[in-house]
Amino acid sequence: MSAHHPAVPVGGKLLNTATAVCGVLIMAMLAVLLVRFIFGLGAVTNLNDGYPWGIWVIFDVIIGSAFACGGFSVAMLVYIFNRGEYHPLVRPALLASLFGYTLAGVGVIFDLGRWWNFWHIFWPGYANPNSVMFEVAVCISAYITVMWIEFSPVFLEKWGLTVQKKRLEKVLFFFIALGTLLPMMHQSSLGTMLVVMGPQVNPLWQTPVVPLLYLLSAITVGYGIVLFESCVASAAYRREIEMHLLQPMAKIMLGVLGLFLAVRLGDLVVRGALGHAFAASLEAFFFWLELFCFVLPYLLIGSAAARRNPARLFLAGIALMCGAMLMRVNGFLIGYDTGLGVDHGWHYFPSIAEMLVTIGMFSVEVLAYIIITRRFPVLPREEAAAAH
Amino acid sequence: MKQPSHPHTEPEAGSQGRRNFLKRLLAGGAAAAAAVAPEVACARDTLQRPPEALGLLYDATLCVGCQACVAACKQANANPAEFTAVDKLWDTPLDTSGHTFNLIKMYRNGTMENKDAEQNGFAFMKTSCMHCADPSCVSACPVSAMTKNPVNGIVGYDPDICIGCRYCVAACPFGIPKYQYDSPTGQIGKCELCRHRHKDGHYSACAEVCPTGATLFGRSEDLLAEAKRRLALKPGEWTTMPRGRLPAKDETPEQAAQWKGPLNQDYQAQAGAYLQHVYGEKEYGGTQVLKLSAVNFQKVGMPDLPPKSSAATSETIQHTLYGGLIMPVAVLAGLTWVARRNVVAEAGEEQDKQGEA
Numbered sequence: 001m002s003a004h005h006p007a008v009p010v011g012g013k014l015l016n017t018a019t020a021v022c023g024v025l026i027m028a029m030l031a032v033l034l035v036r037f038i039f040g041l042g043a044v045t046n047l048n049d050g051y052p053w054g055i056w057v058i059f060d061v062i063i064g065s066a067f068a069c070g071g072f073s074v075a076m077l078v079y080i081f082n083r084g085e086y087h088p089l090v091r092p093a094l095l096a097s098l099f100g101y102t103l104a105g106v107g108v109i110f111d112l113g114r115w116w117n118f119w120h121i122f123w124p125g126y127a128n129p130n131s132v133m134f135e136v137a138v139c140i141s142a143y144i145t146v147m148w149i150e151f152s153p154v155f156l157e158k159w160g161l162t163v164q165k166k167r168l169e170k171v172l173f174f175f176i177a178l179g180t181l182l183p184m185m186h187q188s189s190l191g192t193m194l195v196v197m198g199p200q201v202n203p204l205w206q207t208p209v210v211p212l213l214y215l216l217s218a219i220t221v222g223y224g225i226v227l228f229e230s231c232v233a234s235a236a237y238r239r240e241i242e243m244h245l246l247q248p249m250a251k252i253m254l255g256v257l258g259l260f261l262a263v264r265l266g267d268l269v270v271r272g273a274l275g276h277a278f279a280a281s282l283e284a285f286f287f288w289l290e291l292f293c294f295v296l297p298y299l300l301i302g303s304a305a306a307r308r309n310p311a312r313l314f315l316a317g318i319a320l321m322c323g324a325m326l327m328r329v330n331g332f333l334i335g336y337d338t339g340l341g342v343d344h345g346w347h348y349f350p351s352i353a354e355m356l357v358t359i360g361m362f363s364v365e366v367l368a369y370i371i372i373t374r375r376f377p378v379l380p381r382e383e384a385a386a387a388h
Numbered sequence: 389m390k391q392p393s394h395p396h397t398e399p400e401a402g403s404q405g406r407r408n409f410l411k412r413l414l415a416g417g418a419a420a421a422a423a424v425a426p427e428v429a430c431a432r433d434t435l436q437r438p439p440e441a442l443g444l445l446y447d448a449t450l451c452v453g454c455q456a457c458v459a460a461c462k463q464a465n466a467n468p469a470e471f472t473a474v475d476k477l478w479d480t481p482l483d484t485s486g487h488t489f490n491l492i493k494m495y496r497n498g499t500m501e502n503k504d505a506e507q508n509g510f511a512f513m514k515t516s517c518m519h520c521a522d523p524s525c526v527s528a529c530p531v532s533a534m535t536k537n538p539v540n541g542i543v544g545y546d547p548d549i550c551i552g553c554r555y556c557v558a559a560c561p562f563g564i565p566k567y568q569y570d571s572p573t574g575q576i577g578k579c580e581l582c583r584h585r586h587k588d589g590h591y592s593a594c595a596e597v598c599p600t601g602a603t604l605f606g607r608s609e610d611l612l613a614e615a616k617r618r619l620a621l622k623p624g625e626w627t628t629m630p631r632g633r634l635p636a637k638d639e640t641p642e643q644a645a646q647w648k649g650p651l652n653q654d655y656q657a658q659a660g661a662y663l664q665h666v667y668g669e670k671e672y673g674g675t676q677v678l679k680l681s682a683v684n685f686q687k688v689g690m691p692d693l694p695p696k697s698s699a700a701t702s703e704t705i706q707h708t709l710y711g712g713l714i715m716p717v718a719v720l721a722g723l724t725w726v727a728r729r730n731v732v733a734e735a736g737e738e739q740d741k742q743g744e745a
Binding site: 084117177200339340 | 530533557558569570572697
């Protein structure tokens with residue numbers, strides 16, 4: 001299948017408006033980080049003991065890694081469900097995932113208050129297998145390594161190392177299997193991280209099935225991200241949108257989304273937690289907003305006719321990203337209350353400096369995506385160009 | 389919804405049998421990997437206090453709000469003063485923090501005429517680590533920087549191990565572990581029951597200095613018995629109240645010699661109008677610090693917690709999924725088998741194409 005659409009570098013200049021803006025934003029991030037590492041977290045963030053985790057954890061790591069599930073979702077489709085026709089989507093999706101995850105891993109360091117000890121998490125004797133965060137850390141680190149291996153044929157191709165590429169391809173199936181297992185493990189565990197917080201998390205988001213919810217939403221948003229990225233890449237590089245692939249993939253996405261919604265709502269009903277959704281509270285408002293985002297794709301691309309419209313696919317992808325983002329923000333921030341109803345006066349809204357770092361990390365991702373797709377064989381060759 | 393349960397729905401020509409098999413395999417694998425049934429073989433019960441657990445008994449009706457314990461705690465832990473008033477004359481923390489491990493907070497209502505009355509009254513409450521039987525912070529800590537001593541049950545912290553992730557801060561339902569955000573090398577700060585002073589014969593500084601015995605140090609078991617004794621008294625009834633350290637009923641002279649300080653500091657006081665509730669006896673599986681109050685515990689800042697600990701729920705899920713790595717390895721084996729077939733098939737296809745060209 002891949003022979004039909006061999007991946008080729010897009011080419012073109014590396015310095016343009018987009019990369020220059022990214023560069024400036026990255027510089028701003030580095031400035032903030034300098035202050036953070038010299039004076040401490042309090043100097044640049046609005047973190048406090050009522051909200052010890054801010055956007056550096058919740059956006060950069062928890063949401064960032066969910067948004068980086070495109071590679072996982074598409075690879076699972078192609079290699080596990082044997083849907084080879086989607087092969088052209090694998091490399092671009094994997095590239096975005098690779099950067100999403102690598103940066104999530106790097107971003108953790110910015111947030112760690114005692115970052116020089118970070119290796120303890122992998123060290124027998126220090127590592128605590130009872131800790132959900134231990135599982136997440138080990139799994140994400142392993143997955144980053146596996147993804148670089150999965151993606152390395154791109155570099156080997158570029159540098160003409162055909163022998164090494166052939167050798168790697170012989171065992172690639174194992175890394176593909178591992179690359180499917182690991183995200184299943186840590187994407188679910190990212191949700192399980194809420195469990196130990198107990199009744200501090202609103203019952204709308206505190207549930208024993210939270211791992212399943214986070215996993216299903218990560219798979220779904222993986223496809224959503226591919227819709228989003230394919231549309232953005234096509235617009236930015238003035239390429240044809242791979243509609244023949246995105247249409248059926250969007251249908252699959254709606255299927256997984258349906259499963260997610262069934263578990264999500266079924267769980268709320270079974271636990272009798274649905275009442276919280278009808279309380280006059282900020283939590284209830286955000287719950288409905290989250291649910292609306294998850295239902296929106298059905299309204300946008302529910303019919304086969306609607307799925308032929310690239311704009312609608314794009315918007316459905318964004319809706320899913322918003323839903324997955326809100327579910328995580330809601331669980332970890334909006335639905336989280338240290339005081340358990342006893343008001344300690346804690347509140348949190350990210351500082352400008354915190355936002356600059358999150359934006360800067362996103363800029364690194366965009367910049368790297370541009371450089372790599374322009375210089376390395378990632379995106380499928382254009383139909384017109386391929387007709388030789 | 390048209391495809392209720394499975395992504396693999398597009399009709400496709402080819403080997404239906406294998407497809408169906410893969411469908412089933414994947415459905416099984418995914419369900420096994422993700423579906424969570426908490427009450428299974430790996431279920432972990434809520435841990436109980438160890439028999440020799442050490443703790444405190446705080447009796448809010450005896451507390452006069454002098455804050456001597458707050459000052460003693462600062463001194464014992466070499467913590468700096470925290471200023472919130474305009475003239476920086478006294479240590480005036482408004483809450484526990486990375487530099488304040490113990491604080492007496494005040495409840496006020498209406499005219500504040502009566503002590504320990506919910507209406508038009510006031511009351512005190514101690515805020516410090518409860519030393520849970522099954523602490524969330526210990527379960528959450530990815531690097532074992534937060535540990536529970538298996539003998540005395542003290543929840544201790546080691547900054548040399550800590551990575552500063554603050555999961556303990558987020559996990560604790562009492563809001564106890566606090567981080568020092570004002571430092572590039574910030575640590576977690578929390579009460580460790582003065583365990584660093586035990587070898588010199590000193591017990592918890594807060595209990596050592598408390599003039600009324602409102603904070604009492606001892607074995608949790610003995611403290612619980614003492615708490616129940618007080619609850620059985622009629623309000624206003626005169627009784628003997630211990631101060632400092634509560635000796636065990638069966639304490640030997642050798643055991644007593646372990647601790648410094650005068651033993652007999654008892655005095656006569658009147659029993660409070662207690663609520664019939666020893667806070668910490670059952671909350672979250674029980675805590676080693678116990679509390680008595682005449683005013684509703686939620687109103688004085690103690691959360692209403694279930695008897696099951698969140699650590700037990702969290703670890704049950706974690707070990708159900710990953711216990712002995714059985715499930716991940718099984719799923720990996722299945723995935724590898726499927727991926728091998730599909731990747732090899734694809735490579736073959738590719739070669740065929742190249743052959744044609």
